[in-house]
Amino acid sequence: MIPVDLYDEIQINRSKSKRAAVENLKVTCNHPLVPSGAGNLAYQAASLLLARKGILDPVHIHIRKRIPVGGGLGGGSSDAAAVLKGLDRLFRLGLKRREILSLAASLGADVPFFIDARPARARGIGELLRPLPFFPRLWMVILYPGFPLSTRWVYRHSHFTKLTKDIENTSINLSLRDSERLERLLVNDLEKVAMRRYPRIAFLKQRLIQEGAAGALMSGSGSSVFGVFSSRRLAREAFQSLRKEGVEAYLVRSLS
Numbered sequence: 001m002i003p004v005d006l007y008d009e010i011q012i013n014r015s016k017s018k019r020a021a022v023e024n025l026k027v028t029c030n031h032p033l034v035p036s037g038a039g040n041l042a043y044q045a046a047s048l049l050l051a052r053k054g055i056l057d058p059v060h061i062h063i064r065k066r067i068p069v070g071g072g073l074g075g076g077s078s079d080a081a082a083v084l085k086g087l088d089r090l091f092r093l094g095l096k097r098r099e100i101l102s103l104a105a106s107l108g109a110d111v112p113f114f115i116d117a118r119p120a121r122a123r124g125i126g127e128l129l130r131p132l133p134f135f136p137r138l139w140m141v142i143l144y145p146g147f148p149l150s151t152r153w154v155y156r157h158s159h160f161t162k163l164t165k166d167i168e169n170t171s172i173n174l175s176l177r178d179s180e181r182l183e184r185l186l187v188n189d190l191e192k193v194a195m196r197r198y199p200r201i202a203f204l205k206q207r208l209i210q211e212g213a214a215g216a217l218m219s220g221s222g223s224s225v226f227g228v229f230s231s232r233r234l235a236r237e238a239f240q241s242l243r244k245e246g247v248e249a250y251l252v253r254s255l256s
Contacts, residue, residue, distance in 0.1 A: 001110075001126070003117040004140065006077055009064040010042070011085045014057050024048060024058045031065040033148065038061045045080040045107055049087050058203020059087070068248070072220030076116065080107050081114035089184040119256060138237035138254040141211075142219070143204040144249055149194060150222035157193050182215040182228065194222040199224060204247070211238035218239070 028037050037043060046061060061083060067075035081104055088095045094105075097115075104111040109126035120133035122128065134245040195202040201218055205225045208216040212234050213227030229235035232253075239251040 001113050001122050002119045002127075002138070002140075003255045004198055005255055006073070006142065006250050006252045008067050008075060008082075008145060009077060010086060010252050011062045011064075012083070012090055013060045014090060016057055020159050023031075024056055025061075027061045027063070028061070029063040029065060029190055031063075031069055033069045034063065041076040041080040041107060041111075042083045045083040045103070045111075045240065046087060046106065048103060049084055049093075053091070054094060055091060057091075068144040068148075068224060070150070071142075071224035072149065072151075072222045073142070074110050074220065075107055077110035078103070078114040078117075080111050081117075082113075088229065110238045111146065113233070117255065119254070135254065135256055137256070138250050139232045140226045141208060141213070141229065141231045141235055141239045141242065142224055142252060143208065143242065144224045144250075145198065145204055146248060147198075147200075147223060148222060149198070151221040154221040155189050156192055157197075160192055167169075184218040186215045186228075188218050188220075189216040190221050194218060198223065207233070207242065207247070208238065211241055213238065221242040 012209060025043065025046055027038070027040050027046065029036065034251065035043075038047070041061060042061060046059060049055075055112065063079055065075070067073050067078070069075065073094065084103055086095070086102055099117055100111050104115050104229050105127045109124075112127050113120060113122065113129060116129075116131070119132040119201065120129040121132065123130075191201075195218075201223055205216045208227030211227070212229065214230050216225060216227040218225050227238065229238065235251055242249045
C-alpha cells in the first residue's frame, strides 16, 4: 500500500457550550454522494473517539472532497484516520499509538494504514502493516471513470476467500524500465470482476498504457485506475493529453 499526494481537506471545530448529547456531533461534506450521518466513516471515527473519552463538547466536522468518491482510493478511510488524529490533537488527548491504531482497525481494514501513511506491506485483511524502509518516488496518473463502484458488490462477485498470503514470499523489485517485471507486480484480483461489468475501467487502463505508462492497474476495488510512469515529464504529458479528452485525471506522486 502506497500513499499519494491526492487528499481531502477536513476542518474540525469544537464548541464548549454543552447541548443534548444526541446533537454533539455534526459532519457535513461538499459532495452530494457523501453521507452526513452514521453512514460516513469520518462520523463513525469521531463518534467512537468522543464516546470512548467521554467528550460532550459539540463538534462540527466538514469534509472538502478531492479524492473521487467510490474510486477505490481510500478516501473514506483516510478521512477517518485524519479525524482520529485531528480530534486527538484538538482535545489534547495524548493517545498512544497502539490505542489510535486499535480504534482505526475497528473502523475498517484500510484505516490503520492512513494513521502513518507510509509505504507498507499489508497482511491479514490489510490491518497488519510492516513499513517499507525504502520505496522510490513514483509519478502516476489516476483516472476516474465518473462513477463509483460498490466495494461490497465487487467482493460478492469475486471467487476467492483470502486477500493476502499468510507468509511473505515475494520481493518488491520495482523497475520502471522493465515493463514485464512491473506487470508481474501490478496484480489486482478484483479487476476482472469490475471490468466485466464496467468496460470503461478496462478502456481507461488501456489509455494509460497508450499514453506511455510503464504499467497500469485498477486501484483497490475500483473504479479508479492508475498508471505508473518512469518520469514526472512523461506523467505530466499523459495527464495533459487525457484531460483534453475530458477524462477526470489526477497527476500524483507517491509519498514516503
